[in-house]
Amino acid sequence: MSGSESRMRAISAVTDYKPVEQPLNFAAEPTSELFGVNVFSKNVMQERLPKAVFKSLSRTIEMGEPLDPNAADIVASAMKDWAIEKGATHYTHVFFPLTGATAEKHDSLLTPGDSGQALAAFSGKQLIQGEPDASSFPSGGLRQTFEARGYTAWDVTSPAYILENPNGTTLCIPTAFISWTGEALDKKTPVLRSMKALNEQAHRILSLFGNDNNEFIGATCGAEQEYFLVDSNFYYTRPDLLTAERSLFGAPPPKGQEFDDHYFGAIPERVLAYMLEVERELFKLGIPVQTRHNEVAPGQYEIAPLFETANIATDHQQLIMLTLRRIAEKYGMACLTHEKPFAGVNGSGKHVNWSLGSASAGNLLNPGDTPHDNVQFLVFCAAVIRAVDKFAPLLRSVVASAGNDHRLGANEAPPAIISIFLGDQLTDVFKQITAAGSADSSIESGTLTLGVDSLPPLPKDAGDRNRTSPFAFTGNRFEFRAVGSNQSIAGPLVALNTIVADSLDHIATKLENATDKGEDLNKAAAVVLKDILEQHGRVIFNGDGYSDEWHAEAEKRGLPNLKTTVDALPALLEQDVLDTFEKFNVLSNREMHSRYEVYTEQYILAKNVEANLVLKLGRTMIFPAAVRYQSELASTCANLKAVGYDFDTNTLDKVTTLIKDLQDALDALEIENEKKVEGESIDHAKHYLDVIVPIMNKIRNAADKLEGFVSDDLWPLPTYQEMLFIK
Incomplete structure (x- = not known):
């Protein structure tokens, strides 16, 4: 493989890599004891x-x-x-x-x-x-x-x-x-406040069903963390990865993830050694990490802990990210938690698995074997359905970021349209309630016979799973799949806890009024459930969230489709959102406005850093390399013509056109990036989204095409092929 001197040094360092320290003495001190x-x-x-x-x-x-x-x-x-x-x-x-x-x-x-x-x-x-x-x-x-x-x-x-x-x-x-x-001024305080609100409203429901005690009903969370690993030698020769944690240039490699051969594949030796030490350090900190595996994209991996209370899960999630980055350095790698560090391959999410319950009450989102008979469960599940539909723009806003904009709606991530997947069993139960006011049956689980005598029959769930849904019921919890890998899980948890508390308050008030009048609790609950499903059942969708048909159907249903951070952040200031957060003492109006301003500013700053990097790399690295190659081509053409050969200038013409496109777009970006935008912060953000991002895309398009022409020994940046596949 040829390449520029800096890239060749990086490749040599990767291929000659040896552990910098003695391996862990795992036999003398087992991880389980730590x-x-x-x-x-x-x-x-x-x-x-x-x-x-x-x-x-x-x-x-x-x-x-x-x-x-x-x-x-x-x-x-x-x-x-x-x-x-x-x-x-x-x-x-x-x-x-x-x-x-x-x-x-x-x-x-x-x-x-x-x-x-x-x-x-x-x-x-x-x-x-x-x-x-x-x-x-x-x-x-x-x-x-x-x-x-x-x-x-x-x-x-x-x-x-x-x-x-x-x-x-x-x-x-x-x-x-x-x-x-x-x-x-932080992420923790609202989490604690929202947990208090959820606890108070959950107790009202449990009291009605005669299942109450003084035990705290807590939100629980298990957040899966996806990440990329890149050798440090490549990382430090990519200023865009180093500064923005995202590659702003890079042509697709000849082979990407189309073979689906990386997902759950054998973990490379250096990566596995790294994972083992990460897990060891997290175990010392009491973090119950459970799962490790290769993810879909080459160079992408996942770690997942068991469920913990939402507050502790939030703290532990921050420690997981810090530990992933810190230990990666020991193994000569950089850990990237950006949502889309590499264009054209899967980005990274942080699936937030959410439920609520306590030691004595158990998991309140566990349907049991016959969910149609489990009225308490149906009430809690309906509360979530109402909350997600009523506050869908809010849920989209709490996963909004410059990084997540690159991921949402792509092949590995749910669409920006917030919907709920319930699965066949629960969908059938709720359809019965909607049609008849009650349900008298549940689809039963089955058994899979594999057709091989030596393989045991397997228990089959009553419904399939849906990987395209942003908010999916997965058996005894909801999985909020739209959360970005680089985000704190605090914001999504605060939103979920608060809006579910609002729905529980709504349901509890109706049931309390009914039972105070002497009505039967189960009959009153059936009326409330039917009313919720009629008003909010539009958010339930079990099909392909990526399909064009769903986007058209969602529009008919009136479901919001907030495609970008700039579209989504204003939802934080909707009056219903402000009133709800104020009512439950989670965030005051001033505190909500502060978050809107901070997150808008963070979007602007992220885009400004990227624009500055595109200008610098485009002018000081890519343009010079392209011009040198253009000069070599022109010199070759002139020399051949001088000795009588009619040399085809097709390649030179294409390179010259791309260089002109690159240069013009860089000039345009410089002008627009220096322009002062009048108005509020959101107007500044819209300028980046509508004006600067399209120019950056033009620059990248020209640069990535030039990568396919410029001589390999002149190209200054490590390529996708090198970064994703050399481990």
Whole structure:
């Protein structure tokens, strides 16, 4: 294989790669024995805290009771001793600002004593509250630059943990981040508020069915994480991947994913070694990762944990992404969590599997063997149907980002039209209710006989699965498949918890009124279910979400099709959304407006970075390489003509035309990118979407075609073929 000098060096480094460290001693220290060793878990607290303090803390964690501030000093002392035994010298309040990233400020656990020695000190006040600068994070107008005071508040429901480094450890304390005015500046606070709202409304339903107790009804989540791995030598020679985490140039490789041979294929040795260490580190942090496999695209993989409460799942999801990136460096790779790092192959999502329940109530979205008889389940399921239809634009807005725009609607991702897949069994039950006001049967599960005596018969589910649905029922939970791989799952969870709380409130009020009048609960529930299905059943669709027929049908049904982030973000400010979030004390109108402003600005900034990169790479790397090749062709043509050969200039003509197209589009992009746009932030975003993105596409089109002509030894950027297939 030929190639430019920098690319050849990168390829050589990849093919000659050897592990930089000794392999893990997994036999002497099995991974199974490491689960939670770096977590200040309930078991650790029970061992180290007085019984009364532990019981008080447990009630806060499990029942949502107020935190006893008098216990803070005792907990802080125990946590400090535990952390120091683990080698910690510093602690940090970990929080999640509206950037979607993780933030932390480290403070020492050690202070000078009177005799000059170092003393370990950590008080309850230090545990409960920190004070980072609130003006340096995006706030969408909640804080001005001169208004700097902000607070971090200990989230006792999410356990503290130790983060290891080769040179020491740090005690990490999950916290909420709020302003001096008490407004949420982070992703965690709304999650906790929405869980409280969901708990309160779920208890109203359970009370009606006689199944209530004081146990906290929590939203649960298991978020699948897709990602790409690229060798570091390629990554650092691709400024677009390094800066934007997306390749802004790159022609399709001769072979892509069309053979479907990467999905669930044998995992490459270096990648598997990486995965094993990632899982080992996540196990130490108490993160119950369960699944690993090759994904559809070459170079793409997936990791998935078991279900946890929504708050802890959100925190753990951030840790998963950090760990994936950190460990990749040890193995000479870069982990890309962008939704579409490579055009023309599958992008990456973060499927959010969502349910609700408690230890005693169980999973409230478990239909049982005969869902037509399970009225409580049907009520909770109908609440989700109503919520998804009523607030479909909101659900689209919480998965909106510049990166996810490249993915949604493509072959590996659901369309931008929000619909629900219920499967044959539940669809049949709800059809019976719609038609007759009640249901008296459920499609039964079956058995698959494989036609080979040595293979056992397999139990067959009552319905198939649908990979094209953005919101699919998958047996005992809903899978929100539209979430982007680079996004925090906090936003989708806040939306789901809040809108389902709204629907449960709606249903509970109707059922309470009916039973107060002496009506039979099941009959009253049947009336409510029928009414919901008649009003909101349009959102149920079990067919091919990619088909043109569905898009036409969805339009007939009146379902919104918000194709881009610019189309979707204004849904955050719809009056019904504002009123609902205010009603349940999840986000105030000011807090909702702040998020709209922050997310709009993030879209603008992402597109601005990409535009700047396209200009720089186009002018300083691709254009010079193309001109050099043009010069070689022109020189060859002139030399051959000089000795009497009539050389065909067809290739030279094509290259010259493409270079002209490239140059003209680069000039146009520079003009439009420097233009000042009048109006609101959304007008600026529309300028990028409607004007700048099409010009960038023209530049890429010309550059990618030139890649197919320019001599390989002149082409400056690692190609898709190299990045996706050399592991």
